[in-house]
Amino acid sequence: MSIKEQIMKTLKHEILTLTLKPGTILSETVLSERFQISRTPLRDVLKQLSLESYIDIYPKKGNLVSFIDLESVEQIIYLRSVLEKEIMKYLSAHLVLKGVHELKEILDRQKAAIHEVDATEQFLNLDDAFHAALFRLAGREFLWNLIQQSNVHYVRYRRLHMLRQEKLEEILTEHQRILEYMTRQETDKLDALIHHHLREDINSLYLQENFSDYIKV
Amino acid sequence: MSIKEQIMKTLKHEILTLTLKPGTILSETVLSERFQISRTPLRDVLKQLSLESYIDIYPKKGNLVSFIDLESVEQIIYLRSVLEKEIMKYLSAHLVLKGVHELKEILDRQKAAIHEVDATEQFLNLDDAFHAALFRLAGREFLWNLIQQSNVHYVRYRRLHMLRQEKLEEILTEHQRILEYMTRQETDKLDALIHHHLREDINSLYLQENFSDYIKV
DNA sequence: ACCACAAATCTTGTATACAAGTTTTGAGTA
DNA sequence: TACTCAAAACTTGTATACAAGATTTGTGGT
Numbered sequence: 001m002s003i004k005e006q007i008m009k010t011l012k013h014e015i016l017t018l019t020l021k022p023g024t025i026l027s028e029t030v031l032s033e034r035f036q037i038s039r040t041p042l043r044d045v046l047k048q049l050s051l052e053s054y055i056d057i058y059p060k061k062g063n064l065v066s067f068i069d070l071e072s073v074e075q076i077i078y079l080r081s082v083l084e085k086e087i088m089k090y091l092s093a094h095l096v097l098k099g100v101h102e103l104k105e106i107l108d109r110q111k112a113a114i115h116e117v118d119a120t121e122q123f124l125n126l127d128d129a130f131h132a133a134l135f136r137l138a139g140r141e142f143l144w145n146l147i148q149q150s151n152v153h154y155v156r157y158r159r160l161h162m163l164r165q166e167k168l169e170e171i172l173t174e175h176q177r178i179l180e181y182m183t184r185q186e187t188d189k190l191d192a193l194i195h196h197h198l199r200e201d202i203n204s205l206y207l208q209e210n211f212s213d214y215i216k217v
Numbered sequence: 218m219s220i221k222e223q224i225m226k227t228l229k230h231e232i233l234t235l236t237l238k239p240g241t242i243l244s245e246t247v248l249s250e251r252f253q254i255s256r257t258p259l260r261d262v263l264k265q266l267s268l269e270s271y272i273d274i275y276p277k278k279g280n281l282v283s284f285i286d287l288e289s290v291e292q293i294i295y296l297r298s299v300l301e302k303e304i305m306k307y308l309s310a311h312l313v314l315k316g317v318h319e320l321k322e323i324l325d326r327q328k329a330a331i332h333e334v335d336a337t338e339q340f341l342n343l344d345d346a347f348h349a350a351l352f353r354l355a356g357r358e359f360l361w362n363l364i365q366q367s368n369v370h371y372v373r374y375r376r377l378h379m380l381r382q383e384k385l386e387e388i389l390t391e392h393q394r395i396l397e398y399m400t401r402q403e404t405d406k407l408d409a410l411i412h413h414h415l416r417e418d419i420n421s422l423y424l425q426e427n428f429s430d431y432i433k434v
Numbered sequence: 435a436c437c438a439c440a441a442a443t444c445t446t447g448t449a450t451a452c453a454a455g456t457t458t459t460g461a462g463t464a
Numbered sequence: 465t466a467c468t469c470a471a472a473a474c475t476t477g478t479a480t481a482c483a484a485g486a487t488t489t490g491t492g493g494t
């Protein structure tokens with residue numbers, strides 16, 4: 001992996017985990033000192049981060065870690081729920097046994113993760129792994145990757161929501177029911193479940209009340 | 218509009234209209250002479266074009282206009298057909314009168330465009346305008362813009378298909394029927410129509426036979 | 435104390451010299 | 465003629481000096 005890719009991976013990770021808080025200034029000179037590299041390749045990295053909405057570039061002023069855009073979150077959730085409904089319907093008819101085992105294994109690991117010390121971190125990774133597997137098994141990995149490129153706001157939104165422990169149990173249960181309905185080919189029940197699974201919290205005011213300084217106005 | 222934005226717009230247009238054919242070399246020095254600007258801002262433009270799949274950058278070798286990736290075309294068509302089915306269903310229930318007029322006007326202009334000298338060009342723009350209006354009227358402009366960012370392969374694919382005059386009449390007719398079913402709230406007929414409207418030609422071998430040197434292997 | 439305004443100090447944007455890798459060229463040799 | 469292999473001519477990648485704009489600071493005047 002090239003140095004630029006490493007730097008980008010590092011910065012993306014710090015932004016997604018909110019180690020770098022929304023609004024933080026990312027100065028080219030400061031970063032070039034931190035990573036011991038000149039401004040030119042760093043500018044390449046910042047350009048790409050900007051195109052993927054990780055940061056906002058204000059010409060001749062500076063670069064800020066972007067604030068969480070709830071409009072983007074709502075639109076991505078809608079996109080995913082529409083797509084995943086269709087994908088589940090497809091998988092109900094075409095899912096192979098090997099795929100079922102793969103999904104079950106992810107759920108087992110997720111169950112085990114709940115009571116680990118870094119529960120949230122592990123849980124989020126496995127949540128992504130579950131949904132990514134569904135896309136991949138349906139031959140739609142391309143679209144999963146497409147969505148991932150516009151995911152900064154959604155990922156951070158979800159992370160803040162999951163700080164509440166009780167959410168983890170709820171999500172695991174829903175995952176298990178999704179797999180259940182799919183294998184039993186109860187497609188009619190899937191729609192409502194997916195809708196709830198992805199969409200439930202978007203209208204709650206939890207974020208606005210507790211993390212208002214992270215949110216785009 | 219900044220100089221960089223102008224250059225980007227120019228290059229994008231030339232690539233999408235196939236003025237710059239897939240495989241064409243875009244050398245930094247040649248472009249910097251053409252646009253009378255140094256390599257640095259040009260590299261910014263090329264970086265962005267690469268992230269949006271307009272070009273492929275081979276480090277230390279060169280930059281090529283990307284070949285048309287049929288896998289990407291199929292995935293985008295699937296994405297659009299799934300999304301647009303849902304959007305039509307929504308609009309059947311919520312479309313306001315003003316929206317109907319707006320869509321009708323686009324179709325009138327499209328009808329008039331068929332026999333113009335630059336029919337294909339005008340027709341494609343109005344085709345986009347029609348579908349964009351549907352997204353916008355459903356409050357999903359965000360997703361339309363998201364799709365547009367991954368559209369290089371699909372746009373060029375469609376352009377080559379539309380070289381056949383008879384396609385234009387067919388598309389216009391389907392647009393008219395879409396609007397018709399929507400206003401009559403015949404949602405059951407919409408699914409199949411959208412599917413056909415977007416998906417029809419993907420399995421034909423027309424492109425592979427006539428433009429094999431534009432296609433990614 | 436407060437205001438105005440200019441200068442200093444930040445920021446990113448651009449041009450350019452040089453580094454490093456790849457491809458092409460062509461001379462020398464069998 | 466055909467082949468080898470090194471040198472030259474390309475390509476993009478990086479570092480850096482300087483340009484240009486935005487912000488902050490601080491000083492002089494009231």
